[in-house]
Amino acid sequence: VEESRRFHAADVDLRFFKKDHRITLMSFLFLLFLTGKLLVLTVATKETDGFKRFMRSAKQFNYTVKVLGRGEKWNGGSYLSAPGGGQKVRLLKSALDDVKEEDKIILFIDSYDVVFSSGPKELLKKFQQARHKVVFSSETLIWPDRHLEDKHPHVREGKRFLGAGGYIGYASNLREMVSDWSGKDDDSDQLYYTKLYIDPEKRKSINITLDSKCRMFQNLHGALDEVVLKFEDGRVRARNVMYDTLPVIVHGNGPTKLQINYLGNYIPKVWTFETGCTVCNEDLRPLSGLKSEYPPVVMGIFIQQPTPFVTVFFERLLQLRYPKSRLSLFIYNQVRRRGPQVQGGFSANDGVDPVTSRNMGFDMCRADVDCEYFFSVDVEVVLKNEDTLKILIEHNKMFIAPMMNKPGRLWTNFWGALSADGYYARSEDYVDIVQGRRVGIWNVPYVSLVYLVRADVLRSELKAADLFQSPTLDPDMAFCSKVRDQGVFMYVTNMYNFGRVLNTENYQTKHLHNDLWQIFENPLRLLFIKILFSPLFFLSIQPCPDVYWFPIFTEVACRHLIEEMENYGQWSGGGNVDTRIQGGYENVPTIDIHMNQINFQKEWHKFLLEYVAPVTEKMFPGYYTRFDLAFVVRYKPDEQPLLRPHHDASTFTINVALNQVGVDFQGGGSRFLRYNCSVQATKQGWALMHPGRLTHYHEGLRTTAGTRYIAVSFVDP
């Protein structure tokens, strides 16, 4: 039963045989028989993300896997330090004691950095074709003892050196191979096997050869240029373009962990063109239905540099759909605010650098035994999706980030690859991921600005301060590499629209309300524009003939503009540059400040072009929204209470009420003399639009108490 089930699952392999190798029915049946003889042995002391990836790929092809060393302490060293791996030989040796059938075929393979790219039948077929009893993976580079180079037999084509990360052979031969092992756990397995291989007698008696052309095993170290992804119908494998082979096993040996992570985002069926992401809904941790059992999260908010729209950030934070009782906040502000905003701002944490601040945040989670996750968010992140935290937790990863980009740019909070010196490099799939042509969960080398990390990762044996410390890398990159060194995959998901990242590079802090100047860098509509009601929706409001009235700016935007003008303070009357024309020769000057006086001309034009021009062009077709004059007028009973009748030097005029009649002032309003019609019940943030030169002779009515502000723009002057 087992056999026939495998037969089914492996029909892709069947096609492979038919097309490329004209296999006979007899040998096919023989391979079926061999499949039952195959056992995969691997060593994994911990169930890391890499181990899970390996097991998933093994399951895809129905490999029978036995895991050795589970729960044992790993003494085998790390590829970064010294040679090691002796522990694997010891474990194999004792595992072979349990193997009773001498003709059992053992595939011994690493797991954390390995994925299967194809199934057992193809592997066994290639093993048969190798005509040896033991076949080792091959390597481009000799390691650990390069003095042994000359002793290696030459090969006609392909790689000359032995790799201990993967080999296949008959149980009896392997038993002979490890029989002399008496090394320590941190002795080099590779050196041990190499010495057997370069000894002609041993090589012959154990019957060892190398898979020089990577037909079975692809070691990536020293071979990165040889390997490409090969997308097939509903599956993905690696192709070695140097030898034109399709390796069955891909191994990110040595310093190629990031490359196997990249390939492992696809191989064997993680993401394909036909299916999209196949792992995205596996192994979830559903939260819906739970109430108080939501996992406790410490959320760290970091303000590292002057950032626009901080208020909006916190408003969005309140909208996050997560039980507030399960959420603790850590807020760090490194920006000292100046001037009038200080009373509403946060206090600065003097003397605390960004690294210390992040550690303080982590400590808050570490110190709380209940804390399950740390959700780190920098303040330039615009969390548009209210379910972000929930979605991330449900993905059930050690580390996962929502993909966020800067609108209209390829800039995101993740890197698809690293350059040789550890900085940014673009992966082949980066643009497709950013632009949503490939949707899924991606194992990437670097993430910043916003991520969810399990408390276990923070509580690991690493000392707190070490997380960010590296002699060569900046703290964020050091953090990422420390996380990865723990065997934790850093995932980023683009399955949902989570939000975006603000541009902070050109944020000017010289104004009172700097956010008003952000329309080019960060056109955050919400802050400026009343999108609740589209202007077009209100076009029917026509208080006087040819006068249109519609909401446009938010109360906040209006208030900030007034404050900005008052802060500037140089209100001017007669002799000013504007030229409202009366019937005669005399100007009708106002107490005003022009937008260009506060360097707001460009931004104001942009507002009007973007949000008002669509309305004007509909109501007054054929006129373009060009501006010359734009200014804020101030009316006060004891200063300038009114504006006597005049024509504007415009084709039409836009007059925005910046504050509220009945609240901030009494009286005021515009009267159109020809129609004996006035608009007095203006609303803050609403715009009046009327013809200027010809028909709409008009006046500004008397302000009897308080101060009235309007923003006037002469269009098509």
Ligand SMILES: O=C(O)CCC(=O)C(=O)O
């Ligand atoms: O006070 C008003 O609403 C009218 C203002 C006006 O006509 C102008 O500034 O040109």
Ligand SMILES: [Fe+2]
């Ligand atoms: Fe006017």
